[in-house]
Amino acid sequence: MTTRQRIDDTHGFVLHTYPWRETSLIVETFTREHGRLPLMAKGARRPGSAVRGVLMAFQPLAVSWTGKSEVKTLTGAYWLGGQALLCGIGLLCGYYLNELLLRLLPREDPHPVLFDRYAATIRALAEGAPTAPLLRSFELALLQELGYGLTLDVLADTGEVVQPDGRYWFVAERGVLEAHDEMGDSAAQGSLLDGHVLLAMASDDFSGTDTLAQAKGLMRRLLQHHLGGQQLESRRILIELQEL
Numbered sequence: 001m002t003t004r005q006r007i008d009d010t011h012g013f014v015l016h017t018y019p020w021r022e023t024s025l026i027v028e029t030f031t032r033e034h035g036r037l038p039l040m041a042k043g044a045r046r047p048g049s050a051v052r053g054v055l056m057a058f059q060p061l062a063v064s065w066t067g068k069s070e071v072k073t074l075t076g077a078y079w080l081g082g083q084a085l086l087c088g089i090g091l092l093c094g095y096y097l098n099e100l101l102l103r104l105l106p107r108e109d110p111h112p113v114l115f116d117r118y119a120a121t122i123r124a125l126a127e128g129a130p131t132a133p134l135l136r137s138f139e140l141a142l143l144q145e146l147g148y149g150l151t152l153d154v155l156a157d158t159g160e161v162v163q164p165d166g167r168y169w170f171v172a173e174r175g176v177l178e179a180h181d182e183m184g185d186s187a188a189q190g191s192l193l194d195g196h197v198l199l200a201m202a203s204d205d206f207s208g209t210d211t212l213a214q215a216k217g218l219m220r221r222l223l224q225h226h227l228g229g230q231q232l233e234s235r236r237i238l239i240e241l242q243e244l
Contacts, residue, residue: 007065008064012030013119015028027044030105034108036101037108039071051077054078060119099233100139117141121137136201167193177190190221196210
């Protein structure tokens with residue numbers, strides 16, 4: 001028999017909300033200690049609701065809930081403060097991060113390190129930091145936290161260390177392989193990268209122009225692989241805006 005759970009004032013963020021019946025909301029929440037979980041906010045759409053103005057994305061919250069089913073009942077939420085609002089391109093990047101978490105993060109699987117990285121990334125976006133390094137760093141951290149094992153500084157087949165002046169393929173489900181003419185299908189399924197780029201990524205250093213350019217292609221390919229080819233709506237909007 002499932003035990004009824006009661007959690008008070010745990011740190012979390014709202015990833016997404018959608019209407020439930022006439023006056024309520026289902027709130028997809030990312031919490032530090034309990035991972036991603038849906039909460040039913042009863043009456044949250046009523047004008048006089050105490051949580052109506054609190055359940056905002058990209059704002060640090062303390063949330064409380066109770067229940068034993070998959071969807072728990074929100075019993076309280078309050079703003080923890082100290083966070084500027086996202087705007088412009090930073091806001092779109094925030095929605096992109098939230099969509100990644102919703103698509104890839106299993107429910108009720110705690111990832112406190114990833115939660116802290118998410119909070120720091122949202123804070124940096126609000127402060128106007130360059131978006132590309134933040135996104136690549138978060139994407140890499142997300143895949144690492146989910147156990148997809150991105151070893152970037154060692155060859156997958158020989159265990160040799162990646163050399164800065166070398167050229168390599170990164171193939172999903174295999175890892176880093178030395179580039180040569182006989183790669184065949186592996187090359188078609190992988191991303192070609194410079195050794196110094198792989199080493200920079202392994203050190204979470206996305207300051208170089210080459211690193212940003214090559215990492216963007218690699219991370220897009222890896223995320224598409226783990227998303228099963230599904231297109232992210234937030235990415236589509238970002239691409240359309242860039243084209244404009």
